[in-house]
Amino acid sequence: MAVITLPYKYLERLARTDRKTIIEKVPLIGSDIERIEEDHVDVEFFPDRPDLFSPEGVARAMRGYLGIETGLSEYPVKPSGIRFTLDPQLAAIRPVLGAAVIRGVKFDDESIQSIMSLQESLHWAVGRGRSKVAIGIHDMDTVKPPFHYLASPRSRGFVPLDFTEKMTMDEILEK
Known part of the structure; x- marks a missing residue:
């Protein structure tokens, strides 16, 4: 099972809710709280829910569960x-290769750390230690x-x- 670290300040901003609600409600979206710390909570998710392997995914699920933002997200x-x-x-x-170019996303230190952690969780849970799936993330401004x-x-x-x-x-x- 994947254990994800959810920094409170980052998740509060993304989920548009407070720390108390996060701790109370995150188990209701299919997780077990492993550890509650001063600045973060460690949460365990089943491997069949890779959409919850990042603070962004948990925030999206929390917003839906709390009725803040419902429905599927649409991306052009x-x-x-x-x-x-x-x-x-x-x-x-x-045998299968996929690629995507994602534009217009602004990254800060928290979101970079989050996407790197998500990448590692996906390598483990979905990619079986990179034997089935390997993910590369690159800045399109630095590659040609x-x-x-x-x-x-x-x-x-x-x-x-x-x-x-x-x-x-x-x-x-x-x-």
Whole structure:
């Protein structure tokens, strides 16, 4: 089961409610409270509810449960025009490849931390330790299409997120 940390201030802002209501009502959306701390609450969700693996998802569910904002969220979807190809030799390893370009989202430190935590929870719960699903998140201002999904030698290096030096894939996995 996934244990998610929900910072009170962030969740209060997103859910448009207070700490007391969060602690009282979050179990009613299908969770168990693991630990209540001064600045956050740790909550456990079943793996079949990946929509609740982040403060944003919990806030969306809380707003619906409390009648603050009901109904399904609608997001406009249109083709991006960006090409993303899969090396045919990898079809047996990654038979399905999906990609999305999401624009107009403003990130701050809390939301960046949240999306990174969500990514890890999804790798564990849905991706079975990245053996079934692996997720990459990239700033479109720092990458240039077209994109190609291919196998690289383990000796090939790049600068990973939150690092300043180039590392090989083995070095990244070690750290």
